[in-house]
Amino acid sequence: EEQLVQSGADVKKPGESLKISCQGSGYSFTNYWIGWVRQMPGKGLEWMGIIYPGDSDTRYSPSFQGQVTISVDKSITTAYLQWSSLKASDTATYYCARSGVPRTAEYLDLWGRGTLVTVSS
Amino acid sequence: DIQMTQSPSTLSASVGDRVTITCRASQTLNSWLAWYQQKPGKAPKLLIYKASVLESGVPSRFSGSGSGTEFTLTISTLQPDDFATYYCHQYQGYSGTFGQGTKVEIK
Numbered sequence: 001e002e003q004l005v006q007s008g009a010d011v012k013k014p015g016e017s018l019k020i021s022c023q024g025s026g027y028s029f030t031n032y033w034i035g036w037v038r039q040m041p042g043k044g045l046e047w048m049g050i051i052y053p054g055d056s057d058t059r060y061s062p063s064f065q066g067q068v069t070i071s072v073d074k075s076i077t078t079a080y081l082q083w084s085s086l087k088a089s090d091t092a093t094y095y096c097a098r099s100g101v102p103r104t105a106e107y108l109d110l111w112g113r114g115t116l117v118t119v120s121s
Numbered sequence: 122d123i124q125m126t127q128s129p130s131t132l133s134a135s136v137g138d139r140v141t142i143t144c145r146a147s148q149t150l151n152s153w154l155a156w157y158q159q160k161p162g163k164a165p166k167l168l169i170y171k172a173s174v175l176e177s178g179v180p181s182r183f184s185g186s187g188s189g190t191e192f193t194l195t196i197s198t199l200q201p202d203d204f205a206t207y208y209c210h211q212y213q214g215y216s217g218t219f220g221q222g223t224k225v226e227i228k
Contacts, residue, residue, distance in 0.1 A: 035217065037165075045157075045165065045208050047217035059215045062122055095164055105215045107155035109176065111164035 002026035004034075004096050004112035011118045012086050019082035020115045022096030027110075029077040030054040033099040035108055036070060036081045040092040048094075050105050051079060059105070086119045093117075123148050123211050127220030133228040140196040142223045144209035149189050153213040156185055156194045159222075160205045168207075169194065199225070 007021040022034065035050040049060040053074045060070070071080045079096055093114040100109030124147040134140050144154065152172040157165035167176045169185035172192055182197045196203055204227055209220040 037219075044222040045159075045210075045219040047210070047219055050215065050217070061216065061218075097165075100167070100170060105217075106153070106212050107167060107170040107210065108157075108165075109167045109170075111166075113164055 002110055004098060004110055006094075006096060006112040006115045009116040009118070011120065013121055014088055014119055015085050016119075017082070017084050018086055018117065019080050020094060020117065021078050021080050022112050023076070023078045024098065025077060027098075028102070030074050031102040033103075033105040034072070034079040035097050035099065035105070036068075036079075037095040037097060037108075038064075038092045039095065039114075045095075048081070050099070052103075052105075053077075053079065054103075086117075088119050088121075090117060091119045123150070123213065123216065123218050125209055125211055125218050125220040127209055127223055129223060130221060131224045131226060133226045134199050135228045136199055136201055138199045138228075140199050140203075140225060142194045142207055142209075144187075144192045144194075144220050146190045146192075146211055148213075150192075150211050150213050152188050153211060154185075154187070154192045155210045155212065156183075157208045157210060158203075158205045159208065165208065196225075 036048040038046040048064045051058045053072045096112045097108035098110040126145045154172045156169040159165040173185045
């Protein structure tokens with residue numbers, strides 16, 4: 001079964017760092033771009049960026065460039081989203097999702113269940 | 122950055138109604154447009170890609186149309202399971218943007 005399994009919910013204080021994960025299984029992980037999507041409480045979806053596990057080619061939305069880092073460890077079929085210094089405004093659910101077409105970044109056909117990140121003092 | 126303007130933001134409808142949601146892009150997309158359904162507390166679910174291609178397993182009452190800068194999602198006969206929020210998503214050129222979402226509510 002194809003799936004993306006995300007790490008569990010986390011609660012952090014402002015200024016702390018965090019790395020959340022998304023492990024793919026049941027398909028050829030290195031051949032499909034993985035994207036990250038933010039959803040703030042009660043709000044819509046925001047496309048953050050996307051990474052190709054085959055060569056770690058990464059593209060960011062201008063809104064998130066410099067705010068987060070997307071990475072991948074293909075040896076354990078896992079993509080990551082990390083912050084070096086969290087803000088309260090980073091409180092949101094973060095989804096990882098797979099591109100539906102191999103080797104190109106297109107629509108997102110396979111989604112993780114989401115990771116809730118809460119940043120509060 | 123391509124901007125997506127989705128309308129309406131909320132839609133009140135009854136079971137059996139025909140429902141239409143529109144998305145307008147700030148630049149030509151050449152059909153690189155997808156539609157998703159999201160229910161509270163759940164991940165989005167892909168409905169339509171390449172503007173009009175129905176994802177496997179999605180009921181045929183869902184359809185997509187359009188090209189260039191204007192796109193439409195239509196639900197031909199609204200069912201109880203269809204009350205949810207719908208998002209368009211452009212995916213041209215290794216970038217992406219979602220529309221603001223349309224919440225379909227029970228009238």
